[in-house]
Amino acid sequence: MYDRDEIEKLRAQVQELKHALQHARHLIIHVSPTSPEAWRLLRFTCKSKQEWRQWQRDTINKLLELTVDDRTCPLCGQRFTPVSLRWHLDDSHRMSRCSVFQAAIDLVHDGHIEEWRANEIQENIAGLAPVMELCKADGVNCQVYTNKHNNQAYLTGPSTRRSYSVIFWEGGDRFQVQASNGCVELFHCSAEDAAHALIWEHQNPLKRWMKDRG
Numbered sequence: 001m002y003d004r005d006e007i008e009k010l011r012a013q014v015q016e017l018k019h020a021l022q023h024a025r026h027l028i029i030h031v032s033p034t035s036p037e038a039w040r041l042l043r044f045t046c047k048s049k050q051e052w053r054q055w056q057r058d059t060i061n062k063l064l065e066l067t068v069d070d071r072t073c074p075l076c077g078q079r080f081t082p083v084s085l086r087w088h089l090d091d092s093h094r095m096s097r098c099s100v101f102q103a104a105i106d107l108v109h110d111g112h113i114e115e116w117r118a119n120e121i122q123e124n125i126a127g128l129a130p131v132m133e134l135c136k137a138d139g140v141n142c143q144v145y146t147n148k149h150n151n152q153a154y155l156t157g158p159s160t161r162r163s164y165s166v167i168f169w170e171g172g173d174r175f176q177v178q179a180s181n182g183c184v185e186l187f188h189c190s191a192e193d194a195a196h197a198l199i200w201e202h203q204n205p206l207k208r209w210m211k212d213r214g
């Protein structure tokens, strides 16, 4: 087991390594023969992981338009066949990705990951609001919990000891009811159905309790 001092020391080392890695990525981009037009495409900020992925796809197409001869990578200057140049940029067909593009992708990722995480959790909490309101209208005050490992938010009944179901937002107006052990009981259900699960359990805790042990 590590003691507190050792954990702090390791944490500081991880921070140092992260800074060194960021510096190395900037350096890779800086020393490459990237043209100013291509370089402009690598500077990017975005609000979510989805936007980041879309930016990668868009950038590959724009970079391919920038090539003078269909063969020379506009970022690192290496030469390919026209088809393998795309593979070099999109990391497919067992080609390792262009190290300049990879450095740019990782810089955007590491510079934004904390912000994306917070946005995603907030979005998931907001998505649960309709279920919360329906429960409240029935006199049942739900609780929101968040899981920072997967950026999820979920809703339970007023007391975790009484509640056996948790509600997740799937997106749009669809929800998922899971038992507290993680088994999915209802996929793609409406806010009304999800709220019903929590309200019913709140009103009939003993029935569920007996069923669970039956």
Ligand SMILES: [Zn+2]
Residues within 6 Å of the ligand: 073, 074, 075, 076, 077, 078, 088, 098, 099, 100, 101
């Ligand atoms: Zn390249």
